[in-house]
Amino acid sequence: MPFSDLGIPPALAHAMVLQGYVLPTPVQAQTVPVALDGKDVLACAQTGSGKTAAYAMVLLAQLTSRTPHKPRQATALVVVPTRELATQVGDTLRTLAQHAGQAARVTVLFGGVSINPQLMGLRGGTDIVVATPGRLLDVVDHRALTLGGVQTLVLDEADRLLDLGFAQELDRIRSLLPARHQSLLYSATFPAAVRAMAQASLHSPVEVNVVAEEGEQPDIAQRAIQVDVSQRTQLLRHLIAEQGWSRVLVFVATKYAAEMVADKLRRAGLLAEPFHAQLSQGKRTQVLMDFKASAIGVVVATDVAARGIDISDLPVVVNYDLPRSATDYTHRIGRTARAGASGLAVSFVTADMEAHFRLIEKRHRKLVPREQVPGFEPAPRASDAPGGTAGGGIKGIRPSKKDKLRAAGLLPPLA
Missing domain, CATH: 3.40.50.300 (P-loop containing nucleotide triphosphate hydrolases)
Known part of the structure; x- marks a missing residue:
């Protein structure tokens, strides 16, 4: 038509x-x-x-x-x-x-x-x-x-x-x-x-x-990388360098995180700027203009940028912090692969956010295989050791009294 x-x-x-x-x-x-x-x-x-x-x-x-x-x-x-x-x-x-x-x-x-x-x-x-x-x-x-x-x-x-x-x-x-x-x-x-x-x-x-x-879905490849909280910025720097990402939009949870991550990337020699609601309108406008013109390569943003920002040919979106909801996840990764282009969405999944990412997968009816990047493998958790329990306890994320006694050797381990 x-x-x-x-x-x-x-x-x-x-x-x-x-x-x-x-x-x-x-x-x-x-x-x-x-x-x-x-x-x-x-x-x-x-x-x-x-x-x-x-x-x-x-x-x-x-x-x-x-x-x-x-x-x-x-x-x-x-x-x-x-x-x-x-x-x-x-x-x-x-x-x-x-x-x-x-x-x-x-x-x-x-x-x-x-x-x-x-x-x-x-x-x-x-x-x-x-x-x-x-x-x-x-x-x-x-x-x-x-x-x-x-x-x-x-x-x-x-x-x-x-x-x-x-x-x-x-x-x-x-x-x-x-x-x-x-x-x-x-x-x-x-x-x-x-x-x-x-x-x-x-x-x-x-x-x-x-x-x-199926064939009309945005062409967005999704990756879920397991990493410790303290290693996320170093992993981000590594991926930008190794993958040769020319422009990347990084989503974080707070204004403080946006400023902190952008500052660490700048000190590492990357052209990065924060983007959040507390910036002046002039500054926000300038950041977007520079990003669209490839004058800066990384924008670290809160969810204020997740809706309505149309950046053509944006190759990569990174969820440094996972979004609060599956809906926000949709809008975040939708910043890439626009107008028929392809794109990549990378999510950093820390141990304490694994259950939340599973919920996002369930809402999207899509499983994203977990992967680890050599040199940035998450440290083993007590729950990963033999005899340990997922989440650190039988009844939930926090260990129960019996779990603590068992860990102290005062109760026999589970069969």
Whole structure:
């Protein structure tokens, strides 16, 4: 199916081809026509499947058919969870509009920077607003923007919006919209909270669940390397050198870990930078620009970067710390193997995180063979010795009283 069959204007179809799309992706083919019919949409598709371009086509096509407001009043609103995703979506909309010859005014709003330039930027009006929830409401409270003219609402990365605690903000945003408006909800996963929100806010939505066939799954090779906690940074350095990784995105659990690991890599002669929510917006933007341009080779990030960051040709993702959930694991490794490319996801599995990684495997229905790298083998545990027990005890991870007495030789060993 060519883009012209989706119902979008010919100039916009041509713009998609100029952006490198040959044919519509499944999520685009299934959501764009029904959205252009004015129906609400509830769409689930894997990371990197073209969801952003899907609703971008809808919003720009709708804009061409709507009577322009004077002064310009926003008719479309895209709500996203992070600053980086807001910037990316804004860039996609502007680029498509430019290639299609549309004079669409796109405004991007996010926190972490001064609100004044954003307020000033709205003085001439706007057509499409892309915003994070908190900053959007701040701008509304400053009376620089009204949402009474919004005809289409897009919630992108809906699961992440709820994970980050934006439920109350989303309720308030919806209360500011006209009673009759179209809602498009896109996400890579559909947990119960997202389904509950959809049931409460969408009107008879068309549900699209794009499950990739075996041959359409992202080409991501997965490795699970057993290693002691204290050896992870040295192992990371070894792998970067031995494998010749030109760019690698490393995920850690905390801001402190991001700073610490990046500093150790720099002292080892690698071009590495931390990336976390406490950095200024200018610094975060510069890190991503340098990473995309290969001016730096390693970015050590917290999960703020796990959603919505589109880095083309990123060959490797490393889980230095395992993610909290199987959903976060999906989004982390989905940063590689985008747009049909192949990629590698490496997870460091320490002894105390083995059970957690098994849970991730179970949720993904995929077993990743454990391996050890020569020179970085984990130290033997007492539970690995003859007579030992997995996890250090019979009833759980902590040794029981009988286990302690047995280890002290005061009770006979287990048969």
